[in-house]
Amino acid sequence: MADSQNMNSRRDALxxxxxxxxxxxxxxxAWGSTAIKLKASELTLRPPGAIKEDDFVKACVRCGTCVxxxxxxxxxxxxxxxxxxxxxxxFKPRLIPCYMxxxxxxxxxxxxxxLDVDVIAKQIDGxxxxxxxxxxxxxGVAVLDQEACLAFWGIQCDACYRACPLLGEAITLEFKxxxxxxxxxxxxxxxxxxxxTGCGLCEHACVTEKAxxxxxxxxxxxxxxxxxxxxxxxxxxEERLKNLKEEKAVxxxxxxELNDWEYLLDDE
Amino acid sequence: xxxxxxxKNRFIILRRTIQIGLLILFGGANWWGWKFLMGNYSxxxxxxxxxxxxxxxxxxTFATGFVMSADAIIGAVIVLVxxxxxxxxSFCSWVCPINMITDLATWMRKKxxxxxxxxxxxxxxxxxxxxxxxxxxxxxxxxxAAFEVINPITMLHRGIIFGFGMGWAVIVALFLFDLLxxxxxWCGHLCPLGAFYSATSRFxxxxxxxxxxxxxxxxxxxDVCHEEQVLHIVGEQSGYIKDECSNCGRCVEVCDDNAxxxxxxNYKI
Numbered sequence: 079m080a081d082s083q084n085m086n087s088r089r090d091a092l093x094x095x096x097x098x099x100x101x102x103x104x105x106x107x108a109w110g111s112t113a114i115k116l117k118a119s120e121l122t123l124r125p126p127g128a129i130k131e132d133d134f135v136k137a138c139v140r141c142g143t144c145v146x147x148x149x150x151x152x153x154x155x156x157x158x159x160x161x162x163x164x165x166x167x168x169f170k171p172r173l174i175p176c177y178m179x180x181x182x183x184x185x186x187x188x189x190x191x192x193l194d195v196d197v198i199a200k201q202i203d204g205x206x207x208x209x210x211x212x213x214x215x216x217x218g219v220a221v222l223d224q225e226a227c228l229a230f231w232g233i234q235c236d237a238c239y240r241a242c243p244l245l246g247e248a249i250t251l252e253f254k255x256x257x258x259x260x261x262x263x264x265x266x267x268x269x270x271x272x273x274x275t276g277c278g279l280c281e282h283a284c285v286t287e288k289a290x291x292x293x294x295x296x297x298x299x300x301x302x303x304x305x306x307x308x309x310x311x312x313x314x315x316e317e318r319l320k321n322l323k324e325e326k327a328v329x330x331x332x333x334x335e336l337n338d339w340e341y342l343l344d345d346e
Numbered sequence: 347x348x349x350x351x352x353x354k355n356r357f358i359i360l361r362r363t364i365q366i367g368l369l370i371l372f373g374g375a376n377w378w379g380w381k382f383l384m385g386n387y388s389x390x391x392x393x394x395x396x397x398x399x400x401x402x403x404x405x406x407t408f409a410t411g412f413v414m415s416a417d418a419i420i421g422a423v424i425v426l427v428x429x430x431x432x433x434x435x436s437f438c439s440w441v442c443p444i445n446m447i448t449d450l451a452t453w454m455r456k457k458x459x460x461x462x463x464x465x466x467x468x469x470x471x472x473x474x475x476x477x478x479x480x481x482x483x484x485x486x487x488x489x490x491a492a493f494e495v496i497n498p499i500t501m502l503h504r505g506i507i508f509g510f511g512m513g514w515a516v517i518v519a520l521f522l523f524d525l526l527x528x529x530x531x532w533c534g535h536l537c538p539l540g541a542f543y544s545a546t547s548r549f550x551x552x553x554x555x556x557x558x559x560x561x562x563x564x565x566x567x568x569d570v571c572h573e574e575q576v577l578h579i580v581g582e583q584s585g586y587i588k589d590e591c592s593n594c595g596r597c598v599e600v601c602d603d604n605a606x607x608x609x610x611x612n613y614k615i
Contacts, residue, residue, distance in 0.1 A: 084448070102476060102480065103478060105476075105477075106480055106483075106484060108479075109480065109484060109492065109496070110484050110487060110488050112496065113484065113488040113492050113495045113496065114489075114490075114491055114494065115489050115491040116490075116495040117488065117489070117495055132489065133412055135489070136407060136410040136412040136489060136490055136491065137407065137412050137414060139388040139389040139399065139400070139404075139407070139414075139418060139494070140386070140387045140494060140500055141385035141386055141388050141390065141391075141502075141503065142384075142385060142386055142507070143384045143385040143389070143390075143391050143482070143507060144377070145376070145508065146376045146379075146384050146385075147384075148377050154508065155504050155508045157504070157505075157508075157509065157511020157512060157513050158501075158508060158511050158512040158513050158515070158516070159511045159512040160511065161609075162502070163495060165494070165495075165497075165500060165504055187391060188400060189389045189391065189397040189414075189415065189417040189418045189421060190389065190407070190414045190415060190417075190418045191414055191415035191418070194415075222611070227365055232571065236573070248373075264438045273591075276491075287432075295480075309477055321529035
């Protein structure tokens with residue numbers, strides 16, 4: 079009798095345990111998948127000085143201090159319907175671009191390190207200073223849709239070029255003869271990815287109905303050639319090859335056969 | 347008469363003043379550029395001199411593997427020490443803006459006489475500790491502070507200060523849950539932040555003290571308490587109210603016999 083009662087209570091205990099584990103699993107799965115969905119933010123433009131996106135969504139405490147520090151109301155905090163990690167700061171340059179304040183007020187107020195002065199630190203002779211340099215910001219990069227750009231039609235428009243805070247550096251104009259008319263020129267805007275900060279002043283200034291030049295996160299808008307391509311005509315890139323050789327030389331033993339990279343270097 | 351009403355509601359008046367006052371200070375930072383209190387309940391920049399941070403949010407961030415800057419960590423320690431050693435779980439009833447939403451739900455529940463029997467279902471008040479643990483465990487898995495992405499407290503704050511978007515739907519859902527589904531459903535059963543402060547503030551200095559000699563067993567305190575289980579000593583033995591008590595002071599206000607009072611913990615009983 080006592081035994082069967084014990085059996086029953088043990089069975090009940092097991093049942094309760096399994097039920098609890100089931101509920102916990104259910105809750106965890108539902109919660110986890112919601113969280114993953116809610117942090118998806120591939121197409122989001124972050125404030126200047128933002129660390130890597132994956133780390134950014136971990137680090138940001140969603141306090142909005144950067145939003146309050148922004149004098150132009152550029153930054154906003156994502157709500158449920160903004161398709162980015164809820165409560166994190168972002169901006170839409172077509173509405174309000176980043177006006178690139180020289181003192182970058184949004185960055186030093188960040189308590190968590192999600193916005194880090196170090197990312198945009200001013201450099202003198204390669205030494206990083208404590209102060210920010212807004213021109214170092216890489217919020218995104220301007221991408222041009224040639225089909226929708228008036229300048230590519232041959233109509234004179236240099237709104238983006240004029241709006242660019244790094245005028246003549248981040249966007250330059252390329253002059254080309256307009257064969258269609260035979261007497262005009264194209265003044266085609268060209269974005270230089272290494273200089274563009276992604277502030278979006280060009281997108282904001284673009285006169286077309288839907289901006290023909292627009293800022294995308296660098297991760298989306300840029301490609302990558304790969305380490306194994308080296309610009310033979312570029313001194314700095316050639317240096318990379320030297321470093322590679324030294325590294326390999328340390329690793330490989332002398333009796334190793336010629337590797338493909340050594341083969342490429344071989345003058346014969 | 348008037349003074350009696352005030353006396354009988356003195357803590358609730360003070361609590362609402364603080365809760366709304368904080369919202370106004372936070373709002374002022376965004377709307378009018380005030381510098382008293384910038385940020386929100388997760389992290390606030392006070393008088394442009396130091397930061398406060400939500401220790402639960404910082405803990406989740408740690409769990410994701412990201413080490414926050416010293417500002418946030420020091421801010422979290424200040425807050426944790428304040429509640430754990432001094433004020434108890436008082437964040438929930440004196441600071442948290444969701445408390446006003448759920449209190450409204452409770453008030454309407456009482457007005458409409460929706461008693462516990464009208465609850466669709468009941469579940470353990472201990473559930474919140476599981477939610478707390480689950481949130482910490484999930485954070486490294488999903489690579490983001492798991493509770494912070496769905497946190498209705500900061501969602502309400504952001505809604506008021508920066509604009510709601512669709513966020514209001516979550517707040518309405520939470521209100522209806524408390525009103526129609528489970529009594530004290532969110533704050534008393536689910537919220538992991540409440541669980542966090544309950545778990546850490548066991549030895550806080552400020553506690554409600556019960557004097558069994560004076561108690562007439564009128565049960566008024568049980569009627570108003572949002573965490574009835576903490577009143578298990580009432581009418582049985584003198585001592586301090588512990589566990590999930592949020593130091594809201596409702597029981598102190600309604601007690602006509604002076605049997606419940608705010609007091610300093612002597613750590614003996």
